[in-house]
Amino acid sequence: MENFLVNNRPMSPKDWGIDVALAVAALLFGCVQLMVTSSSLVVHDLALRQYLGTVNVVPDASVFVALALTTLPLVARRRFPWPVFLFVMVVFLGLQSSFRGLSLTMIGPAVALYTIASERGRVEALVAAVLAVGGLLFVDMSARTASLIFFTRFQNIAFAAAAALAGYAYRTHRAYVVETEQRALEAERACGEEAARRVEEARVRIAREVHDITAHSLSAVSIQAAAAERLIDRDPEAAKQAIATARTTAKDALEEIRSMIGVLRCDDVAETEPTAGTERMEDLAVYLRNAGVETILDRGGYDRSRVPAYVDVALYGIAREAATNIVRHADARTAVMRLTLDGSTARLDIEDDGRGRGDAVTPGGHGIAGMAERVGLLDGTFWAGNRAQGGFAVRVGLPLGGTGASHV
Template identity: 55%
Template sequence: MTNLLIHDKPQTLTDWLFDLVIAAGAFGFGCLQLTVAVNLLIPDESLRRLMGIDAMVPTPAAILAVAVTTLPLVLRRRCPWPTLLIVLTAWAFFQSQMGAVSMSLIGPLVASFTVAYSCSRAEAAVAGIASAGVIVVAASTSSLHALASLTLVQNIAFMAAATLAGYALQVRQDYLRAAEERALAAERTRETEAERRVEEERVRIAREVHDITAHSLSAVSIQAAAAERLIDRDPAAAKEAISVARGTAKEALEEIRAMIGVLRAGDGAAEARPTEGTDRMADLVAYLEGAGVKASLAQEAYDRAAVPAFVDVALFGIAREAVTNIVRHAGATRAALCLAVEPGVAVLFVDDDGRGAPNPGAGGAVGGGHGIEGMRERVRLLGGSFEAGPRVGGGFRVQARIPLDPTHEGGSHGA
C-alpha cells in the first residue's frame, strides 16, 4: 500500500514550492469562479431568482469549501491517490449539499492530471472513470435539471481532457527518457568502437615494428656471422660484412624513429609514412642474395600508380616478412618475388625452394612469433585473401591478394 498511497521519489525544495504555487493558484481560481461563474452564465438577476439559483458569494463557508478542494494539491506528487480522493470527495459534497452550482472543479482536475501523469496507464484510466462517476453522482442530486445537465457535460469534458493530458505528458516523458537511453547506448557503442579501432591500430603498429626489427636484425645477424667466419682469413670481406650490418642497423633505427615520430601528437616534422612501399622490392632481392639465396623479381605487371598507398605498403610489409622467413627458416637456395595487378586486385607471390617456415599456421617463426599470422591478419584487415603453404613439387609459397577498392569485402585464408 505504501507504493499506491505514497510515492517514494524524493522531492526537492523547488518541487515543494512549485506544488505550493499550484495549490495557491487553484485556490485563487476557485474563489474567482465561485464569484463570477453563475453571474456570467445567467447575467439577469431576476431570471436567476426565478430559476432558484443564488450566485455563490465569497462567504467564509464558501472560501473554506474552495480551500478544502484545492489546498491538498500541495501533496499531489507525494500522495497522488489520497490527494485525488480528498479533493474529489470534498468537491462532490459541497456541490451536492451546499447547492454550489458554480463550485470550481479545478482541484479534482489537477489531482486527476497528476495521477494520470505519475501513475500507470491502468491507474490513469481508473482515476478518469472514477472522477467522471463522482461528477455524475453529484449532478444527480441537483434539482436544477437543465442547468445541472449543462454543467455535467462541461465537467465531464474537463475531467477527460485533464486525465488525457496527464497521460499524454507521461507518454512523452517516457519517450524522451527512452531516446536519452538510446543516445547513451549509442555513445557507449561509439566508445567501444573507438577502443576496438585503437586496439587494431596498436596491433598494426606492433606488426610494423616486428617487420622492421625482424628483417633488419636477421640481416645484421647474418652479416655478423659472416664477419666472424672471415675475420681471420679475409679481413677485408669481414670488414665489408660489418659495414653492411652497421648500415642495416642504422636503417632500421631510422625507420623506428620515423614511426615514433608519426605517433607523436603535433610533431609536424615527422614522416608521413614510417614504412616504405614496393619501390624498395629491389632491397629485398639484395637482402636475399646477401644471405646466399639466388632471387628474382617480376613486377612488370604491377602498376604502382593504380594501387592505393596503403595497399602498396601492406604488400611490401608482407613481402619483407616472407623474405625474412626464407632467410631465417627455409634453408632455400632460390626465391622468386612477383607483383601484379589483376582486375580490382593487387597480387603478391613469394616462392622458394626450401622447407618453409616451421609450423606456419601457428605463426611462422620459432618461439611462437607472429610472422605468417601477422601477414594473414594484415591482409584480412584490408579485405583480402591470404595463403601460405607448401608448393606442388616442393618449396613454399606465400600468396596475398588485396582488393584495390577499400569497400570490397574479401576473405582471409591460410594454409
C-alpha cells in the first residue's frame, strides 16, 4: 500500500520549488479563466449569454476556494501522485454542479493525471484515465443547455486524454534518454576495455620483439667475441674481423631497439625504416654459419610480392627466434630454412640435426610459446618438436589473408 500512496523518488529543493510554482500558476490560471468566462469578454451577444445562463454571474469566494482545492494539492503531485489525483478529481467532480452558471477549470485534475502517466507507468496511467473519463461522463453539470453541457463534457474529456497521453509520452522519452545514456556509457566502457586489451597485446608484442632482437644479437656477439678470444694470438686479423662483426651486430641491434622505442613516442614522428621481413633471411643464414652451423636457405618456392607485409614480417620474426634457439640450445651441425607458398598459405620450415629439446626452450615464455602466440594471432598453424630422425623442427603455416592486405 505504501507503494501506491507514496512515490519513492528523491525530491530536491528545486523539484519542490517547481511543483509549488506549478500549483500557484494553475490556481492563477483557473482564477483568470473564471473571470473571463463569467464576463462578456468571451460571449459578447447578450441574448446568447441569457440562453447560456451566464448573465450577471459573479464568482464568489466559495468558487475560488473550490478552485484552490483542485489546484494547490499539486504541490505534492510527484511525491503522492495517486492521493493528489484522487483528491482533486473527487473535489472537481463533486463541486462541478455546485455553482450556477460556472464550471470549474480542468487544469488541476489534468496536471494530476499527467503526473501519474509520467511517474507511474502505462498501466496506472490507463487506470487513472479511465477513472477520469468515467467521472466526467456521468457527473452533473451546472450549465442550463444540453449543448453547453455536451461541449463542456467533451472539452474536459479531451483535456484528460491529452494529459494522459502527454505524460506517457514524456515517460517514454525519458526512458529512451536514460537507455541511450546507459548504452553510451557501456560503449565507452567497452572501448576502454578494448583499448586496455590492445595496450596489453602491444606490450606483449613489444616484449617479444625486444626478446627476439636481444637474444639473436647477443648470441651473435657472444659467438664472435669467443672466436676473437681464440684467434687473437695466432690470427690477429681474423680476431679483428670477428670483433668488427660483433660490433656491427650490436650496432644493428641498438638501432632496431631505438626504432622500436621511437614508435612508442607520442609527440614525435619516429623515423624508422620498414620492419625487417624475409628479405633478411640471408642474414640469419650467415648468423648460423658464423656460429658453426652449416645452413641451407631455400626460398625458391616463395614470392614476397604475393605475401601481405604482416605475414612476411611474422615469418622473419619466427625464423629469427628459431635460428637463435638453434645456436643457443641445439648444438647442431646443419640446419635447413625453407620458405614456400602453398596456395593461399605461406609456409616456413626450419630443421636442425641437434640434440632436440623440449617445448619450453626459452625461459619467460618468449621462445616456442612466443612463436606459437604470433602464429595464433594470424590464425595460422604451428608445430614445433623433436624429429624422429633426430634434431628439432619448426613448421609454420600462415594464411595470406584478404586482398586488402598491404604487400611488401
